[in-house]
Amino acid sequence: MASEPTRLRARYRQPPMKPLIQGLRVFETVSERQPIGVSELARTLELPKASVQRALVALGDAGWLRRTPGPSPRWVVTQHAMVIGMLGTGGSTLRELALPVMEELRDATRESIHLAVPEDDGLVVVERIEGPQGGRQIEPIGRRVPYHATASGKAVLAHLVPELRQQRLRESLQHHGTRVAFEPATFALELDRVVALGYSVTDREWRPDVIAVGAPILTTRGEPIGAISVSAPADRMPAPLRDDYGQLVANAGKDLSDRLHRHMADAS
Amino acid sequence: MASEPTRLRARYRQPPMKPLIQGLRVFETVSERQPIGVSELARTLELPKASVQRALVALGDAGWLRRTPGPSPRWVVTQHAMVIGMLGTGGSTLRELALPVMEELRDATRESIHLAVPEDDGLVVVERIEGPQGGRQIEPIGRRVPYHATASGKAVLAHLVPELRQQRLRESLQHHGTRVAFEPATFALELDRVVALGYSVTDREWRPDVIAVGAPILTTRGEPIGAISVSAPADRMPAPLRDDYGQLVANAGKDLSDRLHRHMADAS
DNA sequence: GCTTTTGTTTCGTCTGACGGAACAGTGGAC
DNA sequence: GTCCACTGTTCCGTCAGACGAAACAAAAGC
Numbered sequence: 001m002a003s004e005p006t007r008l009r010a011r012y013r014q015p016p017m018k019p020l021i022q023g024l025r026v027f028e029t030v031s032e033r034q035p036i037g038v039s040e041l042a043r044t045l046e047l048p049k050a051s052v053q054r055a056l057v058a059l060g061d062a063g064w065l066r067r068t069p070g071p072s073p074r075w076v077v078t079q080h081a082m083v084i085g086m087l088g089t090g091g092s093t094l095r096e097l098a099l100p101v102m103e104e105l106r107d108a109t110r111e112s113i114h115l116a117v118p119e120d121d122g123l124v125v126v127e128r129i130e131g132p133q134g135g136r137q138i139e140p141i142g143r144r145v146p147y148h149a150t151a152s153g154k155a156v157l158a159h160l161v162p163e164l165r166q167q168r169l170r171e172s173l174q175h176h177g178t179r180v181a182f183e184p185a186t187f188a189l190e191l192d193r194v195v196a197l198g199y200s201v202t203d204r205e206w207r208p209d210v211i212a213v214g215a216p217i218l219t220t221r222g223e224p225i226g227a228i229s230v231s232a233p234a235d236r237m238p239a240p241l242r243d244d245y246g247q248l249v250a251n252a253g254k255d256l257s258d259r260l261h262r263h264m265a266d267a268s
Numbered sequence: 269m270a271s272e273p274t275r276l277r278a279r280y281r282q283p284p285m286k287p288l289i290q291g292l293r294v295f296e297t298v299s300e301r302q303p304i305g306v307s308e309l310a311r312t313l314e315l316p317k318a319s320v321q322r323a324l325v326a327l328g329d330a331g332w333l334r335r336t337p338g339p340s341p342r343w344v345v346t347q348h349a350m351v352i353g354m355l356g357t358g359g360s361t362l363r364e365l366a367l368p369v370m371e372e373l374r375d376a377t378r379e380s381i382h383l384a385v386p387e388d389d390g391l392v393v394v395e396r397i398e399g400p401q402g403g404r405q406i407e408p409i410g411r412r413v414p415y416h417a418t419a420s421g422k423a424v425l426a427h428l429v430p431e432l433r434q435q436r437l438r439e440s441l442q443h444h445g446t447r448v449a450f451e452p453a454t455f456a457l458e459l460d461r462v463v464a465l466g467y468s469v470t471d472r473e474w475r476p477d478v479i480a481v482g483a484p485i486l487t488t489r490g491e492p493i494g495a496i497s498v499s500a501p502a503d504r505m506p507a508p509l510r511d512d513y514g515q516l517v518a519n520a521g522k523d524l525s526d527r528l529h530r531h532m533a534d535a536s
Numbered sequence: 537g538c539t540t541t542t543g544t545t546t547c548g549t550c551t552g553a554c555g556g557a558a559c560a561g562t563g564g565a566c
Numbered sequence: 567g568t569c570c571a572c573t574g575t576t577c578c579g580t581c582a583g584a585c586g587a588a589a590c591a592a593a594a595g596c
Contacts, residue, residue: 017326018552019584023288024330031352039542048586053544058285062292071593072542077353079385079392079410084299085350086410095408103398117347120331124347130371132400140363141409142347142354286583287553306574316555321575339562340573 019055022047026055027064027077035074094217094226095127097259102129102228105252109230109245111237112138114212116145116152117226121171123152131232138231145206146176148187151214152227154200155253158191159216159224165191180205198250201242204234211237213246215253220261228253287323290315294323295332295345303342362485362494363395365527370397370496373520377498377513379505380406382480384413384420385494389439391420399500406499413474414444416455419482420495422468423521426459427484427492433459448473466518469510472502479505481514483521488529496521 029045030036038056042049056075059065064080067073095115102113111131116123122144130138139145147153147168157165173182194200200214214229230245237245297313298304306324310317324343327333332348335341363383370381374397383395390412398406407413415421415436425433441450462468468482482497498513505513 016552017287017291017322019285019287020291020323020326021330023285023291024332028352031355037542038544049543050545050586050588051584054285054584055288058288062289064292079353079387079394081349082353082394083392083410083412084296085345085347085353086408087299119347124351126347126350130397140354142351144351284583307572317574318555318557318576319553322553 022051023055023059026052027059027081030056030059030065030075031077031081034076035068037072037074041075093263094260097263098127098228098256099129101252101256101259102127105228105230105248106131108248109232111230111232111245114139114152114229114231115226116150116229118147118156118168118224119144121168121175122146123150123156123227126226133236147172148182149176149178149202149206151200151202151212151229151231153214154191154194154202155214155216155227155229156224158194158200159218159222178205179208197246199246199253201246209234211242213237213242213249215250216257217253217260218257220264228256290319291323291327294320295327295349298324298327298333298343299345299349302344303336305340305342309343361531362528365531366395366496366524367397369520369524369527370395373496373498373516374399376516377500379498379500379513382407382420382497382499383494384418384497386415386424386436386492387412389436389443390414391418391424391495394494401504415440416450417444417446417470417473419468419470419480419497419499421482422459422462422470423482423484423495423497424492426462426468427486427490446473447476465514466521467514469514477502479510481505481510481517483518484525485521485528486525488532493528496524 025045026041029041033041033044038049038053041056042052045052056065056067060067060075063078065075066078067075094117098115102115106113106129109131110133113129113131114125115127116125123146125139125141125143125145128138128141145153147157153172157169160168169187198215202210202212202214204210206212210231211234212229212231214227216224217226217228218224228249230249232245293313294309297309301309301312306317306321309324310320313320324333324335328335328343331346333343334346335343362385366383370383374381377399378401379399381397381399382393384391384393391414393407393409393411393413396406396409413421415425421440425436428436437455466483470478470480470482472478474480478499479502480497480499482495484492485494485496486492496517498517500513
């Protein structure tokens with residue numbers, strides 16, 4: 001037989017599963033622009049109305065979307081995605097193990113504590129408890145924050161292998177901007193200090209007027225899988241206090257890492 | 269033409285969109301049993317391995333799942349679902365509007381505050397802030413709780429139209445059990461009292477040792493779209509305090525409802 | 537009234553999902 | 567070492583069923 005040099009077969013291992021992908025796109029778009037109707041949705045997605053309609057009805061039957069009553073139906077997301085996302089075992093065990101540690105840290109500092117995990121171009125806040133003194137230095141759960149401007153982000157970056165560190169840093173700078181001038185050389189030195197000290201600092205680089213200190217949560221192999229941080233209004237964390245809180249958060253990070261290792265060991 | 273009496277066509281308006289539905293089932297199952305591999309997943313879902321594999325890879329490409337490295341890959345959910353679910357505009361604006369009200373209530377009572385929204389056979393906790401005194405009377409965000417045994421649930425039930433009230437109550441009793449004997453007649457009277465007083469009470473009916481008071485969040489048409497509640501260990505909320513906190517939570521509910529109405533008016 | 541929206545349904549075409557089977561590693565048991 | 571029982575991954579012929587233009591119905595402007 002004649003070989004086929006020109007007709008080299010498109011090299012995908014698995015078919016693209018179009019209905020699933022499009023359904024998920026529909027779902028995500030509804031969540032961003034809800035409440036929204038079929039026609040507008042079809043326009044924004046540049047898809048035929050019939051296809052969008054089909055996906056909407058299927059997602060509705062599956063319990064992910066709900067159509068509002070009335071003559072001109074709009075679609076909104078249910079709590080289904082959140083429930084699954086929040087209670088999905090993975091993040092959930094980390095959160096459960098973290099809560100006591102976070103409370104202890106809150107009581108020691110009287111400030112707000114955040115728990116975040118890395119997720120491609122940023123960190124996602126997965127748990128938060130507030131300090132008794134109020135102030136608006138908290139992030140909502142689910143918020144995505146950059147690597148390069150937050151205490152948690154720096155704590156994670158500092159413990160990544162160099163190539164991953166560069167990659168994450170690049171993506172982070174690209175997707176979120178910077179509030180302050182960014183010097184690669186200075187930043188590299190700062191990350192080295194983070195490793196040496198055991199904690200990271202952000203001084204009004206992300207939220208204006210917020211200073212925070214953070215520490216990584218590490219696996220037994222030393223890979224960062226999350227970070228814990230203490231946030232306060234700038235005037236409540238002057239230079240001397242910063243190191244005290246830094247020590248506290250570093251210990252909390254180690255404590256939580258230990259608990260995690262013990263938990264993993266128990267499971268097996 | 270001859271009519272077709274025998275061959276009455278299967279009455280579904282829209283095709284079942286199998287790949288989407290199965291993909292979502294795969295996702296949900298992974299979230300429940302993660303970390304899990306293809307074979308085990310295929311066994312629990314009673315689906316061919318190849319089909320499951322296809323869905324997993326597609327969900328991975330779409331960013332909803334991640335495969336753990338190593339020779340025997342396991343699948344886990346990413347934070348994607350949580351981020352979308354939590355930041356989906358609907359719940360998000362309610363949460364944002366609620367936080368200041370919840371903080372105020374926390375400061376007034378020094379106890380933990382929950383915000384929940386109704387979702388078919390129960391309520392889902394969407395926000396929570398803890399009181400400064402600790403104690404373990406908190407529910408995790410995303411937790412589904414029953415209508416009939418919680419303060420928030422009773423507050424919502426009391427403000428539903430009778431037929432919906434019956435339906436939700438029935439489903440709630442069916443899906444979650446009861447800790448205490450349940451008397452329909454007494455319960456109906458209790459709901460009437462809730463409307464009259466403006467707040468509801470649960471006395472160790474859900475969590476042993478937890479007493480809570482709750483109030484509904486109502487639309488301009490009087491439909492309940494959520495509830496706010498104050499929870500405390502039983503010994504910190506004796507009978508006289510219960511009414512004080514009840515008044516506070518009722519006011520907080522009204523306050524939050526007003527803010528919501530103003531917000532809706534501004535948007536249009 | 538007419539026109540332009542909206543949501544919903546139908547239906548013929550042909551893509552691409554399905555799933556059995558084969559393949560390729562991995563880890564134990566003996 | 568060899569076997570065996572398991573993993574995860576890939577292939578490919580068949581045909582269910584997703585696709586989307588078009589027609590429909592029902593509001594909302596004008």
